[in-house]
Amino acid sequence: MRYGFIGVGMMGQEHIRNVQALPGATVVAIADPDATSLGAAQELAGETVSAYLSVAEMLAKESLDAVVISSPNFTHRSVLEPLWQTSLHLLIEKPLCTTVEDCLHVQAAADSHDGIVWVGLEYRYMPPVQRFLQELGVGQAGTHSPEKSSTGRVRMLSIREHRFPFLDKVGHWNRFSANTGGTLVEKCCHFFDLMRVAIPSRPVRVMASGAQDVNHLDERYPEGTPDILDNAFVIVEFENGARASLDLSMFAEGSAFEQELVAVGDLGKVEVKIPGFMELARGRQAELIVGSRSTGWPVTSEQIGAEESVRYLGAHHGASYLEHVDFCSAIRNGTAPLVTATDGLWSVAMGTAAQTSLAEGRAVTLAEIGLS
Ligand SMILES: NC(=O)c1ccc[n+]([C@@H]2O[C@H](COP(=O)([O-])OP(=O)(O)OC[C@H]3O[C@@H](n4cnc5c(N)ncnc54)[C@H](O)[C@@H]3O)[C@@H](O)[C@H]2O)c1
The missing domain is CATH 3.30.360.10 (Dihydrodipicolinate Reductase; domain 2)
Known part of the structure; x- marks a missing residue:
């Protein structure tokens, strides 16, 4: 399973560590407009992982199965827009958006999306x-x-x-x-x-x-x-x-x-x-x-x-790792998202x-x- 990451600050890097520990999963590409975050994530992910300052460029150039979105809350709605044009499986960090209106918009798009849409309510x-x-x-x-x-x-x-x-x-x-x-x-x-x-x-x-x-x-x-x-x-x-x-x-x-x-x-x-x-x-x-x-x-x-x-404990007793296990298994088995x-x-x-x-x-x- 080939993963891309959008937003690779603190939580994005935690997701990278989880996917690195997940059997059968590969970190393929990362995207973040902040050069410092991108550099730190590249160091963590390794030189074979492609790094992009532009999300659009990553989506255009890479062949991915799943994308993990860990950009700031207020960006989730806009970051998701180009992803609705794909059939990628999406794990979106909490909160889904900052307003009910934006969440309703995303919920409607998720309903007609071909890939799995999973929200990172990992507690x-x-x-x-x-x-x-x-x-x-x-x-x-x-x-x-x-x-x-x-x-x-x-x-x-x-x-x-x-x-x-x-x-x-x-x-x-x-x-x-x-x-x-x-x-x-x-x-x-x-x-x-x-x-x-x-x-x-x-x-x-x-x-x-x-x-x-x-x-x-x-x-x-x-x-x-x-x-x-x-x-x-x-x-x-x-x-x-x-x-x-x-x-x-x-x-x-x-x-x-x-x-x-x-x-x-x-x-x-x-x-x-x-x-x-x-x-x-x-x-x-x-x-x-x-x-x-x-x-x-x-x-x-x-x-x-x-x-x-x-296999990776992280900051919440392994919650993110276990969330990734279920997300990945839903992709593999074609089952509905649990969150x-x-x-x-x-x-x-x-x-x-x-x-x-x-x-x-x-x-x-x-x-x-x-x-x-
Ligand atoms: N599940 C949890 O318990 C948990 C814990 C911490 C954070 N989070 C969530 O994760 C998300 C990120 O939080 P964080 O702590 O990593 O913040 P952060 O500031 O450490 O990292 C956010 C990164 O997103 C990048 N970014 C900004 N705009 C972007 C865009 N349009 N496209 C791509 N990348 C963009 C920033 O440059 C930065 O590197 C937030 O939604 C936050 O609520 C969840």
Whole structure:
């Protein structure tokens, strides 16, 4: 399988490492308008890989099977335009786009595209998240079997991410909401996606409160001072009556666990705690805790070590590698993508509703921003 890469900054280089580790896959070409990113990626990929400052030139000259798009969020829609004229298989980084309107445009193009269109919502693939979802009775293709779960019907889901601030990016594009979609789109689309995977229902209403209280306030760019939210609480209500919450802090480097997910249903409670890369390097493992409401209220816990099949660990417990395994296998077997443009659209729409809610101080329905 011959891969090309569009946008080879931090995440593009992570994708290159994943594809290098993937059996039967070859890194063939890379494209990025930034000479520094291109040079670093070329060094990583090797001299036999063709490097282009122009995406159009790469597409014209190379024979590829799949393309991985890791350019900044606000470029995804325009970067994709020439790719719709091909039948290449596409893996598009999250968030799908920065606005619901752009996501709807991409979703329509994806629907009539010959190749597979896959969105990089890779947190689904973190091995501790997969164990958590398994306990909730969620199958790999997103099927729900509450009768096989430890929770029964999930009524409450809370997700906490307490982490380090946003890293610097090429041309500091991620310092401004206009480029990212806002923190609750850029970063939290992963968590809104996990809510939809864990709860078999449509999100209907979102309430949020948040601010930029600590990070990046002393930074100055030609465009001005960054406008990045660094903390928020979000509540999402689902059509089936379940509710989910997100607790985000981006000035919480000193956390034993970077993500904590807790689901409570009519039968029990499942919790997973996932260390960030620093704590992981210091030897802390993810923990899964399962509790029941049955006689004696039994609680069990287990540590989740590295997933053996992962050949490149990356920054998220091997999630990107496992995502590539499924993307590649869908291409080989001609099967449907497991993470679709529609998933990308909903995760952006929920983030957009949350951004609107906190800006306007009111509850926002998904229907009013065009999804129902
Ligand atoms: N899945 C994850 O957990 C995860 C983590 C980090 C970033 N991302 C996503 O990956 C994407 C890239 O983020 P990053 O951290 O690598 O940023 P980055 O700034 O490190 O790299 C982006 C690269 O894209 C290039 N670029 C800009 N415009 C382009 C265009 N029109 N065509 C081709 N290349 C272009 C830039 O020159 C730069 O080299 C973003 O969408 C981001 O949200 C996902």
